[in-house]
Amino acid sequence: MSLPDVVLDYEVLADDIAAKVKLDGEHLVLLAESFSGPLAVLLATRLDVQALVLVARIKPPLLLIQFLLTGGDRR
Structure with missing residues (x-):
C-alpha cells in the first residue's frame, strides 16, 4: 500500500489507510515502531x-x- 505524497496529520492518514x-x-495484527x-x-x-504491538x-x-537485573546488589 502506498502512502500519500503529501504531509497529513495522524487522523487524516489513519482514515486514508483504514479505507484502503x-x-x-x-x-x-498491527506492529508499530517508534x-x-x-x-x-x-x-x-x-x-x-x-492485536496491537508497540515497539x-x-x-x-x-x-x-x-x-x-540485580536489584542493586553488585555482588
Missing part, C-alpha cells in the same frame, strides 16, 4: 484488529539494566 485495508475475514505508534493506535480504533527502540543505560 480489506480484511476479508482475516485477522489483522513514531508510527500513534498512527497504529488510531488505526486500531478504526479496524477490527486482533520502542530505546537503549537504556547499562547501569540501569544492571540495577534492574
